[in-house]
Amino acid sequence: MKKILALVLALVMLLSLAACGNSGNPAEQSAAPAAPAANDFKVGAIYINSKSDTAGYTFAHHNGITTAMKELGMDPETQLVVVDEVPEDKEQVLAAVDTLVGEGANIIFGISFGYIDAMEEAAAEYPDVVFSHATGYKCNSTNFNNYFGRAYQARYLAGVAAGLKSLEIGNNNIGYVAAYDVEYAETASGINGFALGAMAANPDAKIFVKKLGAWADEVNESAFATELIESYGCGIITQHCDSAQPQIAAEKAGAFSCGYNSDMTADAPKAHLTAAVWHWNVYYRTAIKAAMDCGTADKFVETMGTGAYYGGLAEGFVGISPLTENCAAGTKEAVDAVTELIVSGQWDVFTGTKLHIAADGTVTQEAAPLMDNQGNEIVAAGGPSVEDGVITGSMNYLVAGVEAA
Amino acid sequence: MDKLAILTTFIHNIVVFNIPLLYGTVGEIVVEKSGSLNLGVEGIMAVGAIFGYIIGCYANSLGVGIAVAFLAGAMCGLLFAALTVSLQANQNITGLTLTTFGLGIYFFVGNGLKARGWPVMADYSNIKNGFADIAIPGLSEIPLLGRGLFTHNILVYLGVAIAVAMWWYLNHSVPGLKLRAVGENPGSADSVGINVKRFKYLHICLGCGIMGIGGYYMGLNMSGSFNSSCWINGYGWIAVALVIFANWNPALAILGTFVFGFFNTLRVSGSSLASAFPGALGWLVKIPTQVYQALPFIITAIVLFASSVKNKQNSGQPGALGLNYFREER
Numbered sequence: 001m002k003k004i005l006a007l008v009l010a011l012v013m014l015l016s017l018a019a020c021g022n023s024g025n026p027a028e029q030s031a032a033p034a035a036p037a038a039n040d041f042k043v044g045a046i047y048i049n050s051k052s053d054t055a056g057y058t059f060a061h062h063n064g065i066t067t068a069m070k071e072l073g074m075d076p077e078t079q080l081v082v083v084d085e086v087p088e089d090k091e092q093v094l095a096a097v098d099t100l101v102g103e104g105a106n107i108i109f110g111i112s113f114g115y116i117d118a119m120e121e122a123a124a125e126y127p128d129v130v131f132s133h134a135t136g137y138k139c140n141s142t143n144f145n146n147y148f149g150r151a152y153q154a155r156y157l158a159g160v161a162a163g164l165k166s167l168e169i170g171n172n173n174i175g176y177v178a179a180y181d182v183e184y185a186e187t188a189s190g191i192n193g194f195a196l197g198a199m200a201a202n203p204d205a206k207i208f209v210k211k212l213g214a215w216a217d218e219v220n221e222s223a224f225a226t227e228l229i230e231s232y233g234c235g236i237i238t239q240h241c242d243s244a245q246p247q248i249a250a251e252k253a254g255a256f257s258c259g260y261n262s263d264m265t266a267d268a269p270k271a272h273l274t275a276a277v278w279h280w281n282v283y284y285r286t287a288i289k290a291a292m293d294c295g296t297a298d299k300f301v302e303t304m305g306t307g308a309y310y311g312g313l314a315e316g317f318v319g320i321s322p323l324t325e326n327c328a329a330g331t332k333e334a335v336d337a338v339t340e341l342i343v344s345g346q347w348d349v350f351t352g353t354k355l356h357i358a359a360d361g362t363v364t365q366e367a368a369p370l371m372d373n374q375g376n377e378i379v380a381a382g383g384p385s386v387e388d389g390v391i392t393g394s395m396n397y398l399v400a401g402v403e404a405a
Numbered sequence: 406m407d408k409l410a411i412l413t414t415f416i417h418n419i420v421v422f423n424i425p426l427l428y429g430t431v432g433e434i435v436v437e438k439s440g441s442l443n444l445g446v447e448g449i450m451a452v453g454a455i456f457g458y459i460i461g462c463y464a465n466s467l468g469v470g471i472a473v474a475f476l477a478g479a480m481c482g483l484l485f486a487a488l489t490v491s492l493q494a495n496q497n498i499t500g501l502t503l504t505t506f507g508l509g510i511y512f513f514v515g516n517g518l519k520a521r522g523w524p525v526m527a528d529y530s531n532i533k534n535g536f537a538d539i540a541i542p543g544l545s546e547i548p549l550l551g552r553g554l555f556t557h558n559i560l561v562y563l564g565v566a567i568a569v570a571m572w573w574y575l576n577h578s579v580p581g582l583k584l585r586a587v588g589e590n591p592g593s594a595d596s597v598g599i600n601v602k603r604f605k606y607l608h609i610c611l612g613c614g615i616m617g618i619g620g621y622y623m624g625l626n627m628s629g630s631f632n633s634s635c636w637i638n639g640y641g642w643i644a645v646a647l648v649i650f651a652n653w654n655p656a657l658a659i660l661g662t663f664v665f666g667f668f669n670t671l672r673v674s675g676s677s678l679a680s681a682f683p684g685a686l687g688w689l690v691k692i693p694t695q696v697y698q699a700l701p702f703i704i705t706a707i708v709l710f711a712s713s714v715k716n717k718q719n720s721g722q723p724g725a726l727g728l729n730y731f732r733e734e735r
Contacts, residue, residue, distance in 0.1 A: 049633050050512075054519035056633035210676070213694035216634045218627055223422055223673045230414045231677035243632040251527075252628070266525070267630060404690075405676055 044105025064280025088114025139307030142298035150312030152193030154276035159197020171235030175228030208405035216242035225249035263321035333361025352383035372397040416553030423666030428619025429644025435612035444500030447641025448507020453617020462524035467535030478617020526629035588723030591730035653721030672697035
């Protein structure tokens, strides 16, 4: 009896092995290329911090993905799979990718710059899955792209608001608490965009940049803002860092401020003018829709039209939060006029054409060279935009009018 | 630029941003004097911070906030004492676990509450005004040092007062003497009738409570703005090192905090000092940011090195530090 039982068990095991082998056959999987419908399409995401964060970078992306999914009629509860708190380590990112592919993800977003090499490798390993990498520069012609936005355009608008305010309070010094400056094109373009906007409204404005050397360092974010206000006499503070500490410090000291990443009016109601913000859901909606519509993963980049998505004000990918009552008179008119120029494609920030914004908000254009703060000419008067420098990373200078603090 | 204003801001910032180190250090000294090495300072400060801040806001009272922060810290101490004193668990491991545990509680409670509605400090007038700077009459009139040292919030004064009180308690009171005996040689202390367990429990809780207030200070100094990074930001670890710098003396801890704070704050004020005094301090701006970032830890390493080579005779390190006491093994 025991022998028969053992035999039966062995048979069952053999059968189950065969069954496993069948379902694991990659040839069979890719032989069914039918595009997944909206209700069984799965989105995967790899986050640098926790998905339960209530503020900051990961929060902004998680919020963007879930919002986009809801806009597309998808259910993030069942259709979104996440691996979070993944450090910028190739092995760990690849392990996260394996997990997400195992869960059946059709598109995988990686939100941190350092995932770049792992994403590239994973895209080659899993040609049936779409890979999309934020802030990077690598892509292929089939299933792997990168995405980022023209935050400098929103920065310019915030700079205009700050410049007009500096005229109103009669203090030309503006402080900028920055995680980094020229090390990253992302931070340099933010500083430059803001500075050019501020100087368009107030030609005498001076931007003092104080560098943290870290993306998140709340204690010093607060201390640096206080230092800029008290030792450098800045009347307006803006920032490129992880928290609203610079805004809170400005509020405490009776100064004004422009935020970044999210509307910081609630953090500093008396100080906040406006914030340059991202609308990540705009990209995520476009990308998820493209991945669903393109049929097979290898058509993704073709469907998107480019391997490097680079949306700006025109796409609604970046923008500014609603102007508060703290803003100077004429700010709305000026911001609307500049927005119109950028969205219509008539003008862009890093060109050889400078804007002059009068106190009543009227905007005039003038051909003038774009200079860096070492006296080098970046763009000749009337010359074309060097916006590509933001993607390729060649923007490693600060414009004239910006000083290190 | 106004040179005097820059120097004043520098001194003011040294105090404002580094006082939490004093709380952490004094708390840890009290714990270590009982013979227990508690590496959980970071986590305990985080627990004190989150509960002190939230309940303090709901009660709209700075005093309640301080009391709750102390109690929350003391509860962590109770846990540590139960594990190491009663159950004889390894002190190092328990302390490290407490750090992870404390930070976990911090984010669990913080994120949970943030999803429902976070208390904003500006809405609670008693907290906001209670944490505002108070100028000490007379002393605050002194140029430079007046605003630098004698115009601060109440928790700065409280921190210094606690440090002085603990110095007196440890060195000039009978229970302090008994406590030192427990830390030096619990067996001898036991033999002369000192209740070793009770002394350890009480002082671990007291020390951890002091750390909790330090955490609350950091939360208030961050204006209670809760984000993806913790308010404590590694200060708990620096406090553990400062204990050695201060040679287990709470009064020296005040000095240690300022020396340490000086280097910590150079990162903030280095470039304004350089432009105010280009001749004497112009070189400060040439130092890369990375060096400033590493400076507190370099100083820690130097201090640890120096204190390990110097004459052991004057060391204030308790003899039985880190060793569990079990009466039956005596």
